[in-house]
Amino acid sequence: MGFFDRFTKPDIEKLEEKNDVEGLVKSLEYNNPLINVKAAKALVKFENPIHANRISKSIKEIRDPLAVPDLITFLKNDNPQIRNASIKSLGAIGDPTSVEPLFETLKEYPPDDSLITLLVKIDKNRSINYFIQTLNSSDDDKKEIAAKALGNIGDERAIDPLLKTLSGFGPKCRIQAMKSLVKLGDYKVIKPILENPYGDPVPEREISQKIYNISDPSAVPDLIIFLKYDNTKIRDASISALGEIGDPTSDEPLFEVLNEYPLTSALASVLVKIDDERALELLIEVLKRKNIFERRIAADTLGEIGDKRAIKPLIEILNDEWTNCRYAAIRSLVLIGDDKVIRPVMEQLKEEGYDVITITGEFLARSNPSITEEVQNIVVERYPYYYNYTGFNDEQSAHELAVMMQQLQRLEKISRDHTGLDEEIDDLIKQIDSLGVYLCKNGGFERMQRVFNLYLTKYRAVTNYRVWKNICSWLW
Structure with a gap:
């Protein structure tokens, strides 16, 4: 126009x-x-x-x-x-x-x-009444929309009508009614949802969050029932809630969970809080289970308990087939802090991969400064190409380079897989930047170029833009 x-x-x-x-x-x-x-x-x-x-x-x-x-x-x-x-x-x-x-x-x-x-x-009242009546419609699509609308409106008058839809209505309506009930109701709506006789998929994330936030002691009987539900997220949320409430009537049911289901981090921490003596014995037994994740959690938790009776079982785990189990055992042995664990740990480090050596070695050296040089020698002996190729031969720079390469690998993985929290990524970038500045100052341009040529040869690319920006600022 x-x-x-x-x-x-x-x-x-x-x-x-x-x-x-x-x-x-x-x-x-x-x-x-x-x-x-x-x-x-x-x-x-x-x-x-x-x-x-x-x-x-x-x-x-x-x-x-x-x-x-x-x-x-x-x-x-x-x-x-x-x-x-x-x-x-x-x-x-x-x-x-x-x-x-x-x-x-x-x-x-x-x-x-x-x-x-x-x-x-x-007209809120008229709207609520209309959608409640629509739940009885013969049209499944309309019932599903009504169930969703009632959840979004957020009025408790819709709870009973929505509960009725859990039996005898179409599956789409039932599933939507579950989501709306979790929005509208307190913990009392969870039990009928989990007892749904049709086997409909439940909104586990929303239910888990609601259970996790329960702090009312009157909810303990229901939370104990939820422990039997065959869903790890819902069970862990119930475990955490019971741990926070601290009602002694839940102690035995919580320990019984370990006999029926795999050990999780949530269960391990609550059991230690309830009775560390009994938990110690059970966790030592878990170290013998076939599930590698259970063994790793048990090894980690034994270090938090800090009881020296766990030293022998943890030393045995140093021969575990799975790297994360061995690393957890090493970490826990260091946390327990008994001098007699140093030798077994140092011997095991000689057999480990680069990541375990650098992470555990740094942690071990901080706890026992007298063995710092020995840890560095293990790293240099196992992975000499990091030092011979780059030209960082002095002990301090070699150690800082080892740490920085490990941090770069970690950042590369979580950036690529989108598995890290923003805070974790920020912290890693700060550490890498600090180490890079130090190494540039002490090693110069040519050495740092060699470092990143080596890194790119081994890992193909750096996916995190902020690290590239920092690398450019170090080198130019």
Whole structure:
């Protein structure tokens, strides 16, 4: 539409009579909302979906109360884009004559979130009653939408009707009702959800979060029941909640969990809190289980307990086939802090891979400064190419390089796999930057170039942009 056309009032009736679609489309841009809505009303008669976007864009900005009658006609349009644009305008205008047509729209078309929000704003009680009644509809899709709407509205009056949908209704409605019940109710809604006789998938993440936040002692009987539920997330959340509440009636059921299900970090920490003597014995037994994850958790937790009776079983785990189990055993032995563990640990380090040597060796050296040189010698002996190739031959630089390479590997992995927290990534980048600055200052440009040539040869690429930025600042 040209400059003069925009301000020349179009004759909508004449354009419609001539089937002038192009003129009607241009009229949508005219600076008068009543002309715009008339043009839109004429255009929809042509039922050309190509115009739906232009029509929607025009009518959703209309705020003139005189346009309400025409906007109401769009509520019956089969195109959801046009219908939702009209809903948005009518909601913004707030004319009472649009209330009944808006509620009528619910009966004919699936409502989107904007319509539900608008109707709740207009008449919350009527909206709740409508969706509760819709739960009894013969249409599964409508029931599912009603269950979702009741959860979003957030009124507790919907809890009992939603609970009834868990038996005898369609699967889509039942699953949505579960999600809404978790939003609306307290912990008492969880038991009927988990007892669902149809075997529907439960919203485990939402249920776990609700259980985890329980602090009411009256919930202990239900939490004990949840311990038997065959879902690790829900069981761990129940374990954590019981651990925080600290009711002695839950002690025995918590220890019984270890006889029926695999050991998890949540269970290990709670058992130690309840009775570290009994936990010590059970965790030592877990070290003999076939599950590698259980062995690793048990080895880690024994270090936190710090009892010297765990030294012998932990030394035996130094021969475990799985690296993480050996690393956990080494770490726990160092935490226990008995001098007689140093030799077995140092001997084991000679057999380990680069990551375990550098992480554990640094940790061990901090705990026992007298063996720092011995740890560095193990690293240099096992991985001499890091030092011979790069030219960092002095002890301090060699140690700092070993740490930095390990941190780069860790950062590369979590950046690539998206497994790290923002705080962890920030901390790693700060450490790498600090070590890089030190090594540049003491080793110079050529040596640092060799370091990153070696790194790129071994790991192909650095996926973290911030590390690349820091590397450039060190070298140039």
